[in-house]
Amino acid sequence: xxxxxxxxxxxxxxxxxxxxxxxxxxxxxxxxxxxxxxxxxxxxxxxxxxxxxxxxxxxxxxxxxxxxxxxxxxxxxxxxxxxxxxxxxxxxxxxxxxxxxxxxxxxxxxxxxxxxxxxxxxxxxxxxxxxxxxxxxxxxxxxxxxxxxxxxxxxxxxxxxxxxxxxxxxxxxxxxxxxxxxxxxxxxxxxxxxxxxxxxxxxxxxxxxxxxxxxxxxxxxxxxxxxxxxxxxxxxxxxxxxxxxxxxxxxxxxxxxxxxxxxxxxxxxxxxxxxxxxxxxxxxxxxxxxxxxxxxxxxxxxxxxxxxxxxxxxxxxxxxxxxxxxxxxxxxxxxxxxxxxxxxxxxxxxxxxxxxxxxxxxxxxxxxxxxxxxxxxxxxxxxxxxxxxxxxxxxxxxxxxxxxxxxxxxxxxxxxxxxxxxxxxxxxxxxxxxxxxxxxxxxxxxxxxxxxxxxxxxxxxxxxxxxxxxxxxxxxxxxxxxxxxxxxxxxxxxxxxxxxxxxxxxxxxxxxxxxxxxxxxxxxxxxxxxxxxxxxxxxxxxxxxxxxxxxxxxxxxxxxxxxxxxxxxxxxxxxxxxxxxxxxxxxxxxxxxxxxxxxxxxxxxxxxxxxxxxxxxxxxxxxxxxxxxxxxxxxxxxxxxxxxxxxxxxxxxxxxxxxxxxxxxxxxxxxxxxxxxxxxxxxxxxxxxxxxxxxxxxxxxxxxxxxxxxxxx
Ligand SMILES: CCCCCCC/C=C/C(=O)SCCNC(=O)CCNC(=O)[C@H](O)C(C)(C)COP(=O)(O)OP(=O)(O)OC[C@H]1O[C@@H](n2cnc3c(N)ncnc32)[C@H](O)[C@@H]1OP(=O)(O)O
Numbered sequence: 038x039x040x041x042x043x044x045x046x047x048x049x050x051x052x053x054x055x056x057x058x059x060x061x062x063x064x065x066x067x068x069x070x071x072x073x074x075x076x077x078x079x080x081x082x083x084x085x086x087x088x089x090x091x092x093x094x095x096x097x098x099x100x101x102x103x104x105x106x107x108x109x110x111x112x113x114x115x116x117x118x119x120x121x122x123x124x125x126x127x128x129x130x131x132x133x134x135x136x137x138x139x140x141x142x143x144x145x146x147x148x149x150x151x152x153x154x155x156x157x158x159x160x161x162x163x164x165x166x167x168x169x170x171x172x173x174x175x176x177x178x179x180x181x182x183x184x185x186x187x188x189x190x191x192x193x194x195x196x197x198x199x200x201x202x203x204x205x206x207x208x209x210x211x212x213x214x215x216x217x218x219x220x221x222x223x224x225x226x227x228x229x230x231x232x233x234x235x236x237x238x239x240x241x242x243x244x245x246x247x248x249x250x251x252x253x254x255x256x257x258x259x260x261x262x263x264x265x266x267x268x269x270x271x272x273x274x275x276x277x278x279x280x281x282x283x284x285x286x287x288x289x290x291x292x293x294x295x296x297x298x299x300x301x302x303x304x305x306x307x308x309x310x311x312x313x314x315x316x317x318x319x320x321x322x323x324x325x326x327x328x329x330x331x332x333x334x335x336x337x338x339x340x341x342x343x344x345x346x347x348x349x350x351x352x353x354x355x356x357x358x359x360x361x362x363x364x365x366x367x368x369x370x371x372x373x374x375x376x377x378x379x380x381x382x383x384x385x386x387x388x389x390x391x392x393x394x395x396x397x398x399x400x401x402x403x404x405x406x407x408x409x410x411x412x413x414x415x416x417x418x419x420x421x422x423x424x425x426x427x428x429x430x431x432x433x434x435x436x437x438x439x440x441x442x443x444x445x446x447x448x449x450x451x452x453x454x455x456x457x458x459x460x461x462x463x464x465x466x467x468x469x470x471x472x473x474x475x476x477x478x479x480x481x482x483x484x485x486x487x488x489x490x491x492x493x494x495x496x497x498x499x500x501x502x503x504x505x506x507x508x509x510x511x512x513x514x515x516x517x518x519x520x521x522x523x524x525x526x527x528x529x530x531x532x533x534x535x536x537x538x539x540x541x542x543x544x545x546x547x548x549x550x551x552x553x554x555x556x557x558x559x560x561x562x563x564x565x566x567x568x569x570x571x572x573x574x575x576x577x578x579x580x581x582x583x584x585x586x587x588x589x590x591x592x593x594x595x596x597x598x599x600x601x602x603x604x605x606x607x608x609x610x611x612x613x614x615x616x617x618x619x620x621x622x623x624x625x626x627x628x629x630x631x632x633x634x635x636x637x638x639x640x641x642x643x644x645x646x647x648x649x650x651x652x653x654x655x656x657x658x659x660x661x662x663x664x665x666x667x668x669x670x671x672x673x674x675x676x677x678x679x680x681x682x683x684x685x686x687x688x689x690x691x692x693x694x695x696x697x698x699x700x701x702x703x704x705x706x707x708x709x710x711x712x713x714x715x716x717x718x719x720x721x722x723x724x725x726x727x728x729x730x731x732x733x734x735x736x737x738x739x740x741x742x743x744x745x746x747x748x749x750x
Contacts, residue, residue, distance in 0.1 A: 039067035040089070041074065046082040047215045048075035049208070057094035060117045060131045064097075065104050068135075072112055072120075082219035085211045086139060091126020092148065093135060098157060098297055106131040107277070110138035114227050119218050120647035123211030124199070125149045129187070134163040137198065140226035143214060144190045144199045145207040151187035155257040157300055158293030158688065162284035166261060167229065167268045169278040173197050174234035175269050179244035182265055183258035184251070190355050196197075233269035235584040241266045253612060254543040255296075255688045257287050291698065295690035298464035299680055302691065309490055309502040310670045322487035325435075325495070328407040329354055331422060333364020336439050337411035339467025342368060345389045346468065347496040352394040352401065361395055368393075372470070399429050407492070409461055411439040419443065425440075435485060437461045441512050445478035445505045455480035459489050462509055464682050472681035473498040478505050494505035501678055504668035511678045513663065514692070517655035517720040519560075522548035523588035524670045524718075525648055529640040532608035533621050538648040543686025548652070549621055553607035558600045564592070569690035577635060586717040593632045594625070650707055657696045658708050661724035664693075665744060672737055697737035705731035 038061075042049040050071040052058045060068075068086070075081045096106055103374065109429040112137065113120050122128070122139040128150050136150075149506050151162045152169070160166060161182060170178035173196045181188065181196075193199040199407060203210045224230070239529040241262060248258040266277030287293065297391075329352040330341045344351045353368075355361035372390065375381045381389075399422075402408060408430060410422050419438060426436050435457045438448050447567045449455035460476030473496075486502055494501025503510045524537050526549075534548020564587065568575050571583050579589060594600075594607060601607035602616060609619035633640055660675045669675045676691020689695040696704045705727050712721040729735075729743045 039071055041071045042119035043078070043081060043145055044212070045216060046080060046219060047085060047212050048074075048078070048081045048314050049087065049212060050075075051087050051089055051208075052093055053089040055090070058088040058091055058132070059094055059097035060106055060109075060135075061097035061100045065106065065109055067395040068109055069104050069112060069301045071115060071523070076113060076116060076118060080116065083121065084116065085111070085121045085123050085208065086135065087208045087211065088126065088132075092122070092124045092128045093132025094127045095130025095132050095153065096163075098300070099166070099714050110134050110164050110168070113138040114140075114229060116140075117223075119215060119221065120224070121211045122217045122219075123208040124150075124190075125207045127187075130154050130161065130165075131163050134161055134165040134168065137168050137228055138164070139215065140223050141218070142199045142210075143201045143207055144193060144205060146190050146202050148190045148207070150191075150193045150198055151185065152182045152261075153185045153187075154253065154554045155183055155255065155261055156185040156296060156687075158255075158257050158287065158290070158296035160261050160264065160280065160284050160287055162280055164229070164277060164280070166265045166280045167273055170233045170236075170265050170269050171273070172228050175236050175266070178260055178265050178611035178666045179240050182261045183244060183248040190458060190538075199242055209349060209641040220705075229273040230347060236266075236269040244555075253545070254686050256292055258541075260287050265658045283286075291576045292688040295688050295694055295698065298694050299676065302676050302694075303499055303680070305501055305671070305673045306501045306677035307490055308496060309486060309488065311477070311483060311502070312667050312670075313483070315486075317487065317490065320483040320487040322489070322491035323406070323435075323484065325349060325406045325488070326490050327351070327405050328409065329356075329402050329405045331359050331408060331410040331426075334411065334413070335465065336463060336467055338364045338368045338371075339465065339469075340409055340411055340461075340463055341393070342371065342468035343463070343496045343498070348392065349496070350392040350394070352396050352405065354396045354399060354402070356398065358397050361397060365393075365395060367693040402426065402430050402434075404435055405430065407435045407437065409437045409439055411463075414440060414443060416443055416447060419448050423451040424459070427454060433457075435459070436487060437489065439463055440476075442508045444507075445476050446480070449478050449480060456482040457485050459485050459614050460505070461489065462508070462511070466563040470682070471497070471567050472511075472678060473500040473680075474509050474511060474678065475500050475502050476505055476509050477502060499677060499681055501674045502670065503593045503674070503678075504666070506663075506666070506668055510660075510663055510669050510675055511682045513668075514656045514659045514675075514679070515683065517659050518652055519548055519552075520586075520588070521651045521655055521716065522722065523590055524586065524626055524715075525643060525651055526590055526629060527588055527636075527638050527640075529643045530648060531621070531626060531629070535648055535652070538645060539652055540648060542653070543689060545684050547577075549608035552591070553601035553609055553611075553619065556603060557595050557607050561595045564589075580636060581717060584717065585716070585719060590629065590632055593628055597628065599625075599628075651711065653692070653695075654704065654708050654711065655718075655720040657692045657704060658722075658724050658727065659720060661727040661730075662691050664740060665724060665726035672740065693737055701727060701737065702731040702734065736740055 038054055040051040054064050075084045119301050120139045121141040122136040125145040125148050128136045131367040154161050177196050181533045190202045194202050207384035244262050260283050264280050267279050326352045330337050331354050333355045341351050341353050372386050376383055376386050394456050437459045439461050445460040449458035459481050462473050462474035465472035473493040477486050490500045532549035536549050539547035599606040605611045605614040663669050672693035676693050679685035679691050708723045713722045735743050
């Protein structure tokens, strides 16, 4: 766990606890023993702490036994012999706190520093809130601690975290340095004994404002700020007491459990399992050496960029030279933007673009491992493209379709290789968003799934395997939320009432601000297509489609030319086309009132609780249906999809975790209540799995036992 290597008067304590050298119980004990042993050995004059591979990524989140990291930090700092931290890789959380308790820090130029504690719902409670401001000053501490972000060695040096940045072996350099300072006095090297520079109120106000915006609804960042600030006014020992007292508040808030669940859920989600039993453990994917993307629109160019960024050569294909050129210009513009923002250098940009090829038509696609089709959502068009690709591409080429809802089996039916067809649901912008829903059809092979998961990870996504149904996991659940949002308006709410409740819950934007952003006409088009497919002609009086309640409120606004931000008016008034600030609008309220009057809908005052329940319970209910149907293979997959794809508030863990936290019996009972009131909305019919879990009082994590025990599921 910790190797003790004594050489030339220096004791090197090297943490060896793969994969990330987390400070689990055994590591803490071994560091403590190593420090004591080195302290007692008269031949040892100085000590170096390092990690094998990387430094230390923090506390082991699953293990909080003694000795605490705080005790360890105090032991290090009070050592009579100089202690040097040799840092490569990550010095995060408790690892960072260990580093700043050492008397000196030598870091490799590629090492990273940070306090990610706030993102897992805790504080740097091993003295970090007190030592860090004493090391870097209050302003920098109030910036870094609540942000949870990592910084590089160069910035760490600038801030005074690191004493020296090296290109070569940090451990060798640290050992050399440790030897050179043997016997030197350490008084001014003990961070806890320094005063806090720049302890000013103004920093606190600005930092609180920023944290409330960037970490909306999260308690830990705000508590970190107050503890760090208070500590700057107190002697170190008293600051540590404040830190300990406030840590208890945060640890018992409920957010810690949710955030740590989210951390592990995100790491569990790519680990796939199919109903046939094949899994990431049993089936290997085929690496993708080169690829083609069909369609140079927003999605196609975004997907192309995601692959280019990962070093995969891509041919971007269009049927028309004009569209191709437009897509390539957009792509080049985005890369130029990255260069001017210094996210990449011009050389890196040139290297990326050297892997881009373009083609008009599919003829050249005779030697690609993968084709991702990303044309607009039209089944007939997609089938035609797949039939053609099937003729041209080698039989082993994977043919994947980027779609947010369409039937993968139907698209696959246009080919002679349905086993190699799969849906890749990328999120906009595809080069940035972390989520990738990999949709398996009935005939998609396990090898194709394995390859898609491997591909997803390679291009920097969190890939989650889902089954084939309308909207897959994310959009299928989202649709229920969107429907209820409309019904709430019909029944008496204003758009701002509904948006406020959603935003208070933790979503960045409420459903109507989102719709204004994406365009009301998009939703109306979808609705009309659905009606057409059902052979129903929509007229102003239509309130049901296939027996299901629908709302045509968006259509009423679109008919008046109000399509959202792009036209300056949607559910809000933006002042001008392309305006960004939503204002409540009497005109829109008149449209809503008129719409309701025409349909004889009586408007009423809808309570806050009802708005919240009607937005989120149908979505949660759908999540349980998705589990019982095997569309998702575990609740963690659903939660990951919502956390990464739809900005669900992380401190509630995701919709499934949230339901469990509220209580599955309570959730079930409320769904039943609304099911009685809203017989024309199938999304209120309670999930059988949820019913069983609620009745048996089984927590969500044990859902599989209930699902397997029930013959009805
Ligand atoms: C708990 C109360 C203690 C009170 C004292 C308070 C003071 C100290 C607090 C802390 O230190 S809290 C922890 C702070 N550190 C973190 O949050 C870091 C979390 N880890 C990461 O950000 C990343 O893992 C990484 C270090 C940047 C490496 O990323 P990479 O993509 O290379 O690997 P991952 O897939 O993320 O992880 C690999 C493997 O390791 C597991 N793991 C990672 N970190 C921890 C951890 N801190 N504790 C336990 N396990 C950890 C992760 O789940 C992966 O496991 P598998 O999925 O492979 O099983």
